[in-house]
Amino acid sequence: MKxxxxxxxxxxxxxxxxTIRDAAQLMRSKDIGSVPVSADDKLVGMITDRDIVLRALADGLDPSTPVSRIMSEGxxxxxDDDDLRDVARNMSELxxxxxxxxxxxxxxxxFVSLSNVADAGDRKATEKLLEGTAKPH
Known part of the structure; x- marks a missing residue:
């Protein structure tokens, strides 16, 4: 399955x-916890609701701070044409x-998520993904 x-x-x-406020408002309106960050039509990072709390709010950053200041890079x-089992294994490792x-x-x-993999009905892919993501760190 692809x-x-x-x-x-x-x-x-x-x-x-x-701004951080822009990202937070988008997350609230779309009921999502993370959003990719783009520059010149390329993905350059990711920002999560956790980033907003731990990297912005906890450090006293102004809501008008650019998301580039707190996003995760890399x-x-x-x-889209990757094999689902390979992607589940990679997600588990990451x-x-x-x-x-x-x-x-x-x-x-x-986006592909844990729930997408689980809903696909591929038990082996789901089990592999859960190995890396459902255990306490």
Missing amino acids: VSEVMSGEVYVVQKQD IKYCF QVRRLPVVDRAKKLVG
């Missing part, structure tokens, strides 16, 4: 110059519950 068969195609992105991703999905031109086309 990632494109199970991924979520809804994608919301912030630009690296957008974003990991998979391709200890992540979701990955951005890009096409071969590296355009963001969706």
Whole structure:
């Protein structure tokens, strides 16, 4: 099974110059906990609700601070035509519950998450992913 068969195609992105407030408002309105950060149509990072709390709020940063100041860089991703089991294994090794999905031109086309893998009905892929993401760190 390919990632494109199970991924979520809804994608919301912030630009690296957008503010922490912009990101938080997007997360609230779309009921999501993370959003990729883009610059010049390329993925350059990821910002999570946890980043906002621990890297911004806890450090007293102003809500008008650009997301580039608190985002995680070195974003990991998979391709839409990758095999789901391979991606689940990779997600387990990376200890992540979701990955951005890009096409071969590296355009963001969706997200694959733990729930997408579980809903796919591939028990082996789900078990592998849970090994790395459902255990306490």
